[in-house]
Amino acid sequence: MVFNFLPKKKNQPKLGIDISSSAVKLLEISFDQGVYCVESYAVEPLPPGLVVEKTITDVEILGNIIRQAVKKSGTSVKEAITSVANSAVITKLLPMDAVLTDEEIESQIRVEADQYIPYPLSEVSLDFEILGPAEDLPDKVDILLTACRAEAVELRADALDIGGLIAKIVDVESYAIERACRLMVDHIPGGLHQTIAVMDIGASITTLTVLNEGKTVYTREQIFGGRQLTEEIQRRYRLSFEEAGFAKKRGGLPEDYESEVLPHYLDAVVQQIIRCLQFFFSSSQYNHVDRIILAGGTASIAGLRQMVEDKVGAPTTVADPLVDVAVSPGISPAKLYEDAPALMVAIGLALRSFE
Ligand SMILES: Nc1ncnc2c1ncn2[C@@H]1O[C@H](COP(=O)(O)OP(=O)(O)OP(=O)(O)O)[C@@H](O)[C@H]1O
Numbered sequence: 001m002v003f004n005f006l007p008k009k010k011n012q013p014k015l016g017i018d019i020s021s022s023a024v025k026l027l028e029i030s031f032d033q034g035v036y037c038v039e040s041y042a043v044e045p046l047p048p049g050l051v052v053e054k055t056i057t058d059v060e061i062l063g064n065i066i067r068q069a070v071k072k073s074g075t076s077v078k079e080a081i082t083s084v085a086n087s088a089v090i091t092k093l094l095p096m097d098a099v100l101t102d103e104e105i106e107s108q109i110r111v112e113a114d115q116y117i118p119y120p121l122s123e124v125s126l127d128f129e130i131l132g133p134a135e136d137l138p139d140k141v142d143i144l145l146t147a148c149r150a151e152a153v154e155l156r157a158d159a160l161d162i163g164g165l166i167a168k169i170v171d172v173e174s175y176a177i178e179r180a181c182r183l184m185v186d187h188i189p190g191g192l193h194q195t196i197a198v199m200d201i202g203a204s205i206t207t208l209t210v211l212n213e214g215k216t217v218y219t220r221e222q223i224f225g226g227r228q229l230t231e232e233i234q235r236r237y238r239l240s241f242e243e244a245g246f247a248k249k250r251g252g253l254p255e256d257y258e259s260e261v262l263p264h265y266l267d268a269v270v271q272q273i274i275r276c277l278q279f280f281f282s283s284s285q286y287n288h289v290d291r292i293i294l295a296g297g298t299a300s301i302a303g304l305r306q307m308v309e310d311k312v313g314a315p316t317t318v319a320d321p322l323v324d325v326a327v328s329p330g331i332s333p334a335k336l337y338e339d340a341p342a343l344m345v346a347i348g349l350a351l352r353s354f355e
């Protein structure tokens with residue numbers, strides 16, 4: 001079993017919805033007698049330009065695509081959990097008196113938040129979580145304050161609303177990735193008691209989430225992803241965006257793709273990973289990672305895993321978040337497993353139902 005607790009009865013499944021730049025990814029997971037099961041899922045592609053580097057440009061069109069995804073998945077669940085990018089969020093650890101009630105903490109946060117947040121509080125969504133006793137400060141607890149531009153949260157809630165869903169929770173991407181990693185713990189050599197760099201290489205953004213002892217200790221986003229390769233294929237072979245995307249997955253490109261275009265791109269991916277890790281090392285007390293997990297659609301490119309392992313010098317695996325998860329009979333497992341590395345965020349969001 002992955003988690004050492006059973007969910008309370010009231011924790012009904014909710015949909016995890018990752019609104020990413022290439023697709024709306026929707027997934028429903030149930031939990032019964034220690035087993036997680038994917039009950040329904042859908043990946044609905046988005047036209048280029050609708051979600052640009054995590055920013056929604058047309059909420060109506062997006063809402064209608066969400067509605068289609070819900071229909072295709074066949075789910076009857078109405079409550080959903082979605083996320084904002086790490087870069088849209090500011091977090092701050094605040095020690096506060098342990099005796100305060102939730103209401104008192106909230107009003108104190110409202111007074112103090114001004115100092116930490118570079119936007120007017122009227123434009124910000126605030127949330128807090130009590131993490132536990134503060135280190136070296138008796139009678140204090142650590143409060144994790146999370147603040148996000150209200151617009152980012154509201155646009156997502158509006159899109160879900162148009163899609164016929166209710167946004168129950170808006171989470172942060174890296175927390176979803178952290179949860180999805182816990183699902184594969186039995187298949188990660190060394191488990192979670194080590195420092196793991198999860199590189200989610202999406203269509204437009206590469207997100208690094210570093211876990212130590214299973215907890216997120218660092219996140220970083222770089223504007224780089226599969227789009228660079230799609231655009232190069234479009235340019236070189238005069239193909240449309242859709243044709244280039246299809247060819248990446250299914251092949252059929254001229255010979256120089258394998259001999260020139262792809263190796264050049266894979267080199268760029270490795271350089272991005274090295275750069276991302278260097279930023280992490282230079283802004284933390286860490287100077288190495290024990291393991292790299294590759295996620296996102298780009299992680300599926302054959303040969304990338306080996307190349308990262310050789311050139312970055314850390315054992316590297318491709319994310320397999322559904323390895324211990326059952327699949328409902330109505331779903332084609334082959335397609336789901338093929339999509340799994342790109343579903344880390346949606347899976348982690350759905351898992352939030354059981355916390
Ligand atoms: N089998 C594959 N081989 C090569 N590339 C692939 C494969 N599967 C998906 N991709 C590429 O992965 C990218 C999509 O990945 P993913 O679904 O993780 O992105 P996203 O979550 O929509 O983007 P972002 O997180 O940047 O908003 C696209 O560029 C797509 O062409």
Ligand SMILES: [Mg+2]
Nearest residue numbers: 020202203296
């Ligand atoms: Mg993504």
